[in-house]
Amino acid sequence: MIVCAVNNITKTYGGNAIFTNLNFEIHEKDRIGLVGRNGTGKTTIFKLISGLEHCDTGVIHIMKDAKIGYLEQMPETEAGTTVIDLLKASFRELSVLDQNISSLTEKLSDPVNAERLDKLLNRLYIMQEEFREKGGYEIESKINGVLTGLGLASLRNAQFSSLSGGEKTKVGLASILLQEPDLLLLDEPTNHLDLSTMSWLEDHLQKFKGSVVIISHDRYFLDKVCNKILDLEDGELTMYHGNYTKYTELKEEQLLHDFHQYKEQQKKIKQMKEAIKRYRDWGNRGGNEKFYKKAFSIQKALDRMEKLSRPVLDRKKAQLSFEVNNRSGKDVVQMRGVAKSYGSRHLLRGIDLDIFFGDKAAIVGDNGTGKSSLVRIMLGEAPDSGKVKIGSAVHLGYLTQNGLEGYEKDTVISAFRDLVPVEEGEARHLLAKYLFYGNAVFKKVADLSGGERTRLRFAQLVHQNYNLLILDEPTNHLDIESREVLESALQQFKGTLIAVSHDRYFLNKLFTKTAVLNNGILTSYQGKYDDINGLKDESC
Numbered sequence: 001m002i003v004c005a006v007n008n009i010t011k012t013y014g015g016n017a018i019f020t021n022l023n024f025e026i027h028e029k030d031r032i033g034l035v036g037r038n039g040t041g042k043t044t045i046f047k048l049i050s051g052l053e054h055c056d057t058g059v060i061h062i063m064k065d066a067k068i069g070y071l072e073q074m075p076e077t078e079a080g081t082t083v084i085d086l087l088k089a090s091f092r093e094l095s096v097l098d099q100n101i102s103s104l105t106e107k108l109s110d111p112v113n114a115e116r117l118d119k120l121l122n123r124l125y126i127m128q129e130e131f132r133e134k135g136g137y138e139i140e141s142k143i144n145g146v147l148t149g150l151g152l153a154s155l156r157n158a159q160f161s162s163l164s165g166g167e168k169t170k171v172g173l174a175s176i177l178l179q180e181p182d183l184l185l186l187d188e189p190t191n192h193l194d195l196s197t198m199s200w201l202e203d204h205l206q207k208f209k210g211s212v213v214i215i216s217h218d219r220y221f222l223d224k225v226c227n228k229i230l231d232l233e234d235g236e237l238t239m240y241h242g243n244y245t246k247y248t249e250l251k252e253e254q255l256l257h258d259f260h261q262y263k264e265q266q267k268k269i270k271q272m273k274e275a276i277k278r279y280r281d282w283g284n285r286g287g288n289e290k291f292y293k294k295a296f297s298i299q300k301a302l303d304r305m306e307k308l309s310r311p312v313l314d315r316k317k318a319q320l321s322f323e324v325n326n327r328s329g330k331d332v333v334q335m336r337g338v339a340k341s342y343g344s345r346h347l348l349r350g351i352d353l354d355i356f357f358g359d360k361a362a363i364v365g366d367n368g369t370g371k372s373s374l375v376r377i378m379l380g381e382a383p384d385s386g387k388v389k390i391g392s393a394v395h396l397g398y399l400t401q402n403g404l405e406g407y408e409k410d411t412v413i414s415a416f417r418d419l420v421p422v423e424e425g426e427a428r429h430l431l432a433k434y435l436f437y438g439n440a441v442f443k444k445v446a447d448l449s450g451g452e453r454t455r456l457r458f459a460q461l462v463h464q465n466y467n468l469l470i471l472d473e474p475t476n477h478l479d480i481e482s483r484e485v486l487e488s489a490l491q492q493f494k495g496t497l498i499a500v501s502h503d504r505y506f507l508n509k510l511f512t513k514t515a516v517l518n519n520g521i522l523t524s525y526q527g528k529y530d531d532i533n534g535l536k537d538e539s540c
Contacts (some may be wrong), residue, residue, distance in 0.1 A: 001028045003183050003211045004049060009058030011044055018044055019235040020230045021058070030211045033222040036232035038479045042215045045232075046070060046185045049213075061143065062183075069181035071173055071189060077160045083171055084156050087143050089177035094136045101127050128262055135539055144172045149200035150193075151367070166192035172502055177204065184212045190221050191476075193500055194366040217480050219244050220504035234312075249336060258311040263310050272302050317481060319433040320458060320489035325465045329392040330357050332468055333494045338386035340346055340373055349520035351386065355513075357467075360490075360497045365517035366398050372401075374473055374517065378498070383411065399467030401473045403454035404445060412448070412456055414439040420463040434459045450477025458486070467495035475503040504529055 004026040011018045018041040026032065034042050047053040049060060050070040062068070077086060088095065104124050131137070148154045150170050156161065160171065169192055176184065184205075192199050202224045205212055211489045213230075216222055222229070222244035222417050229240045229247035238254075240247040283291035333355035340348040347370040355361055363371050377383050378390075379398060388398070407415040417427050431441050434455045448456065461469065469490075475483045487509055490497060501507055507514070507529035514532045515524045525532040 001027070001063065003028055003030075003063045007059050009048060009055040011041065011048065012051075012056050012323060018234065019232070019405075022237050023096060024230060024239060025212050026213060028211055030228060031205065031226045032228045032230055033223070033226040034213055034215045034230045034232065035244075035480060037481060038449070040232045041235075042232055043064045043187055045212075046187055046215065050185060053176045055481050061102060066182040067179070068183045068185065069176040069179055070185040071176060071187050076262070079161065080155050083152065083160055083163075084143070086160055086171060087146070087178055088139070090175050091139050094131065094134055094139060097131050097134075098136060101131060105457070118273050142178060144386055146177055149204060151173050151197050160380055170500075180209060182210045184208065184210055186212065186217045188217070188478065189214065190216060190502070191220045192503070195504070196366055198502065199519060201234050216485065216527050217475075217478065218503065218505070219480060222509075225507065238422040239284070255313060256417050258308070259313060262310055269302065271303070278304070314359045317485050320485055321461060322462055322469070322489055322493040323465055324467045324493070324497070326395065326467060326496045327494070328357050328394040328467045328496065331389070331391040332357055332394055333391070333498070334389040337386045338377060338378065338383045338388060340370065340383050346520055348383070351522045353515065353522060353524065355496060357496055359513055360511045361499075361513040361515060362511035362529065363498065363500045363517060364502075364507065369517045370520065372472065373516055374522070375470060375500060378470060387529060388403070395466050396468045396470065397464055398473045399457055399461065399469070399474055401476060402452065403477065404457040408446040410499060411442045412436050412445065415445050415454055415456060416459055419460045423506050430463070451479065451482060455482070469493065469495065469497050471497070471499040473501055474499060475506050
């Protein structure tokens, strides 16, 4: 059954068409990943389906009585509303029914109603059966399951207004999941989630009864959850059946097929044009009308032909290439017995770590386990106890989670030239490699998107010739295409790489040493993320 049908919708902003005549369907039990470059209109599609915005032309049909849950629709709360109050509001209908059952139960204990006892008992039985069938007795269990799964159990009684942006997003996600809508629209749901929470969400969505459409740049998540991929490119949508990995294979095959068809058509068009010219020449030489008619007939067929657009096989991408002019010594980072506490909380307990030249090492762990604290100690912050030694000739470059800090009032070009002392013309040429073209180089850093900030910081890093890169969540804010460019550059990096990341696709592709931080203890493994998960399972 079709839950949502999108027919010939068009959306324009400021005279610029975001997309034109889009068509697709969402069926029951669909798990669709909506992918495409940043700024192509993916979130706009969600807003149109959920009714937050209206399309310029076309129509969107929603199944009768279908309930839509959209993650961006953050619940409105009154002052003093707690997290548990908000989540219980997801069961408003059942809450009213429960109150009616309680009211009816009180009436049964009143002697005045003794004559109507049978009638009241029958009503109570019917209401209790309805409450049971709709899952009323499972409310507490469902709430506790979602709170635990999303890592919100400790915030159960916290006021919603006091939460951080990331925590509010997680509570909003919990609220929507508890409502169990017929169609669930999730825009970057893995933002702010740690590895164990992502795994819980993947499992939850696989069991979800309704249909799900997900905007995400998390390729591992898309592989785990989705059975279809909607690709939004150049204002057009193409549906592929399968998960993200299957989609990449099918898209490549389709591109090669389309390019072959295009070349064959171009060959035919060339032959037709040559024939038209030839017949016209013959007509001019001999004055024979039949040659003109033949030329006219071919021209008419050529004009009627539906011309294929040339498929774009290589789109403009940021160009990253890290150079290492001077290598460091063999021992790059050495930690022995490193401990760090904040108040009564012991965040790091006797950490030992060895990073050698050429290592590609990942540090993983749930949110709040101390990964960023560990990085800050590598950068020079003093531990409470233990020793930290940075090796000889180490030239360290660091990327924060925000991509760029300390340049809010600068322009793109001035921020770049602050660390890369080149003439303005050369700076503009170099910045173009990171997709900052024309007047974009004079844009204020404060006005950049998260992805643009990260690209600018990488532009600075690339031209500093660092032999040790420490990257904190480097794929945050980057679309899939930019992540692939970054991965390719880091694969070719000849220095030492340390990264904190929740991006499991990124972890599996690049890192041969993985250190897991849990309860203040750091355990190092040789192998990629999936490999060490297998080792941990075997040891349980």
